[in-house]
Amino acid sequence: MEVKKVLDAKGLACPMPIVKTKKTMEELNSGEILEVHATDKGAKSDLTAWAKSGGHELLKDTEEDNVLKFWIKKG
Amino acid sequence: MSDKKKTTIVLFSGDYDKAMAAYIIANGAAAYDHEVTIFHTFWGLNALRKENQIPLKKGFLEKMFGKMMPRGADKMGLSKMNYLGMGPKMIKHVMKKHNAMTLPQLVEMAQEQNVKMIACTMTMDLLGLQQEELLDGIDYAGVAAYIGDAEQGNVNLFI
Numbered sequence: 001m002e003v004k005k006v007l008d009a010k011g012l013a014c015p016m017p018i019v020k021t022k023k024t025m026e027e028l029n030s031g032e033i034l035e036v037h038a039t040d041k042g043a044k045s046d047l048t049a050w051a052k053s054g055g056h057e058l059l060k061d062t063e064e065d066n067v068l069k070f071w072i073k074k075g
Numbered sequence: 076m077s078d079k080k081k082t083t084i085v086l087f088s089g090d091y092d093k094a095m096a097a098y099i100i101a102n103g104a105a106a107y108d109h110e111v112t113i114f115h116t117f118w119g120l121n122a123l124r125k126e127n128q129i130p131l132k133k134g135f136l137e138k139m140f141g142k143m144m145p146r147g148a149d150k151m152g153l154s155k156m157n158y159l160g161m162g163p164k165m166i167k168h169v170m171k172k173h174n175a176m177t178l179p180q181l182v183e184m185a186q187e188q189n190v191k192m193i194a195c196t197m198t199m200d201l202l203g204l205q206q207e208e209l210l211d212g213i214d215y216a217g218v219a220a221y222i223g224d225a226e227q228g229n230v231n232l233f234i
Contacts, residue, residue, distance in 0.1 A: 013175040015103040019184065022106040053107060 001059070001071060004032040010039045010067060017043050018050055021072075025056070028074045033059065036070040043068050082109040082230040083221065089118025089145065090154035091163055091178055097234040098122075098181035104230060105188035113185070114221040116195035119234075120202060122148045122182065123194055123209045137203025144202065148178040186212060193220065 007024045009017040017038045025034055036047065044061065047070050051058045055075035062069045082104035086097045097113065104111045115123055126147040133141065145151045153162040170177060176184065185192065192213040199205070199215075206215065214220075225231050 011174050013173055015099050015106065016176060018106045019102055019188070022108070050107060 001033060003035045003071065004028055006035045006037070008037050009043070010037050012038070013040055014042055014046070018046050021047065021050065025054075025072070025074060030074050032074050034072050034074065036072065038068045038070070039066060040068075043070075047072070080107070080109045080230075081112070081224060081228040082107075082232075083112045083114070083225040083228040084231075085114045085116060085221070085233045086119035086122065087117050088154070088234055089121045089151055091148075091151035092153050092155070092166070093234050094119065094122045094148065094151060095178050095181065097232070098178065098185055099176075100230075100232065101185050101190050102181060102188060105185065105190055109229070110224075111185075111188075111190040112193060112221070112224045113190060114193045114195060114216075116198045117202070118144070120194055120198060120204055120209070121145045121151060122178070123192065123213060124148075124204070125208055125210060126150075129205075129208050131205050131207060133203055133205075140203045141208075148182050151178070182210075186210075191224070 005024060005028060007020060009020050017040050021036055028034055048058055051072050057073040057075060059071040059073055084097050084101055086094060088094060101111050101113055121144050124147045126149065152160065153166065156162045167177065193216050194209055194213055196215050196217055
C-alpha cells in the first residue's frame with residue numbers, strides 16, 4: 001500500500017481530527033492514500049462516517065497503544 | 076445552485092458551552108463539505124463581538140446592554156455551573172488539558188472554513204449592537220435569508 005501522506009492528529013480533540021483530515025485530503029488526488037493517526041476515541045466512528053459520506057474508501061484501521069491509525073483512499 | 080449539502084444553525088444562546096456545541100457542529104459539517112450557515116440572534120450575537128471596546132454613539136439603554144453582555148466569545152458564561160465566572164475558568168483549564176479547542180479558536184476555524192456567519196439585524200437593534208462592534212467578514216440579514224438557506228438544508232439546529 002503506497003501512502004501519499006501521513007497526517008498526525010494525535011492529541012487533538014473533536015472536531016479537529018476530521019477538520020484536518022478534510023484539509024489534508026484536499027491536497028491528494030483521487031486514488032491516493034492518506035494515513036491518519038489519532039488518539040481521540042471518537043475518531044473511529046467519525047472517520048468511518050466521514051469517509052463514507054465523502055465517497056472515500058476506508059481501507060484499513062488499527063489500534064495500537066491507544067493510537068488509532070486509518071488508511072483512507074481518496075474517492 | 077450548488078449540489079453541496081447544507082447545515083444551518085440558529086445560535087440563540089449566549090452561553091459558552093452551548094455556543095461551543097454549535098461551533099463544533101458547524102466546523103464538523105464544514106469538514107463534511109457542507110455549506111454551513113450560523114444565524115446569530117439575541118444572546119448568540121455576543122459570540123461575534125470584538126473583545127475591545129469600540130467607541131460608538133449610543134443611547135443610555137444601549138450602553139447598559141453593551142456593558143452587561145459579554146464582549147466576545149471568550150467572555151461568555153456557562154449555562155450550568157457558572158459560579159459567578161469560576162465555572163468558565165475551570166472548564167477552560169480542563170479543555171486545555173484535553174487539548175480541546177476554545178470557543179474563540181472554534182469561531183476562527185469556522186471563518187477559515189468559510190462558514191457563513193450571519194448576525195440578525197433586528198436583534199442587533201434591540202440589544203444596541205452595531206456592525207463596528209462585531210467581527211469582520213460576517214453577513215447581516217434577517218429571517219428570510221436564514222430560511223433561504225435552511226429550506227434547502229439537510230441539518231438544521233436551534234441552539
